Amino acid sequence: MSLFGLGARQPTSAEKISAVENELKVIAEMHTRMIKICSTKCLDKTYREGELSKGEAVCLDRCSAKFFEAHQKISDQLQQQQQQQQGGGGRF
Amino acid sequence: MSLFGLGARQPTSAEKISAVENELKVIAEMHTRMIKICSTKCLDKTYREGELSKGEAVCLDRCSAKFFEAHQKISDQLQQQQQQQQGGGGRF
Amino acid sequence: MSLFGLGARQPTSAEKISAVENELKVIAEMHTRMIKICSTKCLDKTYREGELSKGEAVCLDRCSAKFFEAHQKISDQLQQQQQQQQGGGGRF
Amino acid sequence: MDAGLTNAEQRELENRLQKRQVKEFMNLFSGLVDNCFVSCVDDFTSKALSGRENGCLSRCVLKSMTTQTRLGERFAELNQAMTAEQQGKQ
Amino acid sequence: MDAGLTNAEQRELENRLQKRQVKEFMNLFSGLVDNCFVSCVDDFTSKALSGRENGCLSRCVLKSMTTQTRLGERFAELNQAMTAEQQGKQ
């Protein structure tokens, strides 16, 4: 998920740290959003049980795989659209 | 939308930059919120079509105009209430 | 709500400021979340009246007390779980 | 809350807290606008707010302000009670 | 918007605004992914996206992009009109 490509110029120390930090921030935020969305999709909200049921656990596994796939797919689609509009050179 | 009035004292360099930055931040966040709210109000969520219908497009235009008007109106109302409470001098 | 315990080493100036700042940030965010959640639970969303009804006001008072209690209870529960897993020394 | 700060640290802290207050204030304002707009505006046959929508927004702002003030008072009481209890335990 | 900045201040400001743009862009991207995923994906009998889900996601992205562009234009117009009006009052 290399979203922040550094240019040709030698990056400064602060820029290098920022680039790694940003990349990890993007990943951490994606993780948090996945927990929120897949919990809403998969968990029984009455909380009559404190344990995950088998069905809930399987649903969470599939939901996370689909979320990753959708993320990647949408990122690719936007990149493609941008390249078409700009005649190449777009980045995501 | 001048939310961050600077006082009588000569502002420092950092303060001037912060003031402009804050104003643009407020505008950018308002933009993001408008996209979220008006999309919810206007778009057909089944996504059977990838194009905006005429009805959706018109709805988005009107929703954005109403959102701006409401924003302005509420800001004025709060300012007025604050001035009544403080006997003048309130700012937003 | 002492979430950010400082270690045995003498803390630096920046660390001390950060610790107090973080504590206040946690409290402020909790306040904002409480307003959002208890408004949703208690207010009549048609806004036919501009005044809080007696019922709404009492509901807000009880909701805020329950929110605080739940916050404390959940914080204790997580701390206990962490201590069981780590064999003591967990912090929240 | 007293972390044994020097005067200079205290000033720096107050500076940051003021920025935080502005941020909190803006967050509350945005939340209020969004909530009242979502609750009150649902007619997109014209691009200007109707009389009904204007009235609803105005009442929503009033009620939200009263709510924020009331919950602010409750929050301060509850926070104080909890802090006192925690210090009693130590 | 002109706050009488020096050249150095202007550069520092542009630097920060660029960071803000990246942040706004990421926020819009995350919001788009979340909204399209929530709207389009509801079948958890397999761990790969189905053809129907893929189609829905693809149309959702297209429509969301058009929406963002359209609302961006409207926003710029409305913001300009409001700024002009406020300056007329001063």
Added chain:
Amino acid sequence: MDAGLTNAEQRELENRLQKRQVKEFMNLFSGLVDNCFVSCVDDFTSKALSGRENGCLSRCVLKSMTTQTRLGERFAELNQAMTAEQQGKQ
């Protein structure tokens, strides 16, 4: 992830990552409290949590923790697989 950092840069980065971890942790905690409160507490005829509400909160916290752990493992696997795939393409 290796961006050719010097030791000093590596330390600064670790410092920032630790702050990020604290922030992520607080975000997860707030999300958990809000979600469990919204799901479990709906009776405002008294100001203390009822036995039923307490039980519901307790089970909600347990289930949410298990969910977070499980999704954390899945996330790490998926992220690793994706990174490997991207490096294969280069």
